[in-house]
Amino acid sequence: MSPLKPGPRPERGDATREALLGAAVTVFARDGFDAARTRTIAAAAGVNQALIGYHFGNKAGLYRAVFEHLAAAIETHLQPARATLAAELGQGTPGRPGRARCLALLGEVTDAFVGLMTSAESAPWARLIIREQQAPTAAFDVLYARVMAPFAQDLEALVTRLAPARDTLEVRLAVLSLIGQVLVFRTARAAVERFTGWRALGEDEVAVVRAHLRDNLRRLFAPAGRRA
Amino acid sequence: MSPLKPGPRPERGDATREALLGAAVTVFARDGFDAARTRTIAAAAGVNQALIGYHFGNKAGLYRAVFEHLAAAIETHLQPARATLAAELGQGTPGRPGRARCLALLGEVTDAFVGLMTSAESAPWARLIIREQQAPTAAFDVLYARVMAPFAQDLEALVTRLAPARDTLEVRLAVLSLIGQVLVFRTARAAVERFTGWRALGEDEVAVVRAHLRDNLRRLFAPAGRRA
DNA sequence: AATATCTGGTCATACGATTAAATTAATCAA
DNA sequence: TTGATTAATTTAATCGTATGACCAGATATT
Numbered sequence A, B: 001m002s003p004l005k006p007g008p009r010p011e012r013g014d015a016t017r018e019a020l021l022g023a024a025v026t027v028f029a030r031d032g033f034d035a036a037r038t039r040t041i042a043a044a045a046g047v048n049q050a051l052i053g054y055h056f057g058n059k060a061g062l063y064r065a066v067f068e069h070l071a072a073a074i075e076t077h078l079q080p081a082r083a084t085l086a087a088e089l090g091q092g093t094p095g096r097p098g099r100a101r102c103l104a105l106l107g108e109v110t111d112a113f114v115g116l117m118t119s120a121e122s123a124p125w126a127r128l129i130i131r132e133q134q135a136p137t138a139a140f141d142v143l144y145a146r147v148m149a150p151f152a153q154d155l156e157a158l159v160t161r162l163a164p165a166r167d168t169l170e171v172r173l174a175v176l177s178l179i180g181q182v183l184v185f186r187t188a189r190a191a192v193e194r195f196t197g198w199r200a201l202g203e204d205e206v207a208v209v210r211a212h213l214r215d216n217l218r219r220l221f222a223p224a225g226r227r228a
Numbered sequence C: 001a002a003t004a005t006c007t008g009g010t011c012a013t014a015c016g017a018t019t020a021a022a023t024t025a026a027t028c029a030a
Numbered sequence D: 001t002t003g004a005t006t007a008a009t010t011t012a013a014t015c016g017t018a019t020g021a022c023c024a025g026a027t028a029t030t
Helices: A014-035 A036-043 A050-056 A059-089 A099-118 A121-133 A138-162 A168-187 A191-194 A203-220 B014-035 B038-046 B050-056 B059-089 B100-119 B122-134 B138-162 B168-187 B190-198 B203-220
Strands: none
Touching: A014 A036, A014 A050, A014 A121, A014 B014, A036 A191, A050 A059, A050 B014, A050 B203, A059 A099, A059 A121, A059 B122, A099 A138, A099 A168, A099 A203, A121 A138, A121 B122, A121 B190, A138 A168, A138 B059, A138 B190, A168 A203, A168 B168, A168 B190, A191 B014, A191 B100, A191 B122, A191 B138, A191 B168, A203 B203, B014 B038, B014 B050, B014 B059, B014 B122, B014 B138, B038 B050, B038 B059, B050 B059, B059 B100, B059 B122, B059 B138, B100 B138, B100 B168, B100 B203, B122 B138, B122 B168, B138 B168, B168 B190, B168 B203
């Protein structure tokens, strides 16, 4: 490579970092920051415990890195949905979508969100985020700015089209109501399962939830003066 | 374990137990079970650390006792609302309330729930419960049976009156949607404040939320075939 | 040779639990 | 009312342990 001193080192520790991040997401989500043991994380990653200090400084550094990792992961996860919306709602587009189309789009976004909140894969992510909401640290700012705010703004744009009469605050509260209706299936999962009698949220149950929420959407954004 | 009999022994350690429970709610809610230090709790209670062991066996025993304490506290907190409902919906009552009355009752219950979820006083309770939902222990069973299930059943009874066409599962999902719309103001408080621009949820903001949710109720349970 | 990465081992610390002794308050005999 | 008796409660101190951080040396890569 470059014969000179500042040559880019081949970063051969990348695999180790990835393994540690992957294991850390799981363990931090399961046990929380304090209960999570660096030895447990290292073992799950199949890596020496001292490497946490080497690569991330310390346990807190690893935690921070996990959230940056997370933000990036969710960003790419929601990218397709955001792209569709941008294409249809973007300023450059000719024919603006009508009410029916907006409702359909909102339904699709909701479906995707439900999928994210119920999927087993995302359970660790969600747990970490919920934990962080209870006592926001600097990690939360990254997450809000990169993931939550853009998502909420997408919803806001759609709801504004569907309920043009409402002012900004009313629209945002409507967005939060929508988010709440989905979020409950993650934040209150234990109670949800007991109350519905479901033993788990598999594909069938998720389909029922989606249908129910679409129904809610129709009612919540029914045009004034007409049937719900 | 402490003696249960209220017999001749005057239970002079009651004050200590109360102080420990009060301090434990705060500290467990703020720090979580693992991060909470028995020394911190004891100091906050103004009591010797060893008394945790003496009165509750150990840290886990104190945690369990906190949840029993909590269940009792919330029970009495929701008692008036439940009594009203029981009086109006009870089997023994003569004239069953009509749709409008049911909607009004549902609005009142929702208002009370919003008050509970936004009050600073209940913040520690809510945090504990949210934590417990993520990884339910035996403490959760007590809480669900004594607090959550009765509350959800009250809501279910009301919703059933308002939407008699729906089957049990649909009604229960409607109840969960309702709960979710309120819960989001606690579980996602950090995001809510950023998104609405509110710096805190004071009386004014709570009033706006309540009005918004009543509006949602009207739309969600609008009689079929008529205006929302 | 030089640097990045990894390893096994160690260390100081903070933790929950426990103990033995001290203190408090109720009960009773006189 | 007294002082003695007894059990409940409280205290200060200590114990064993598990933890996160750290280090000196080994190994791999260029």
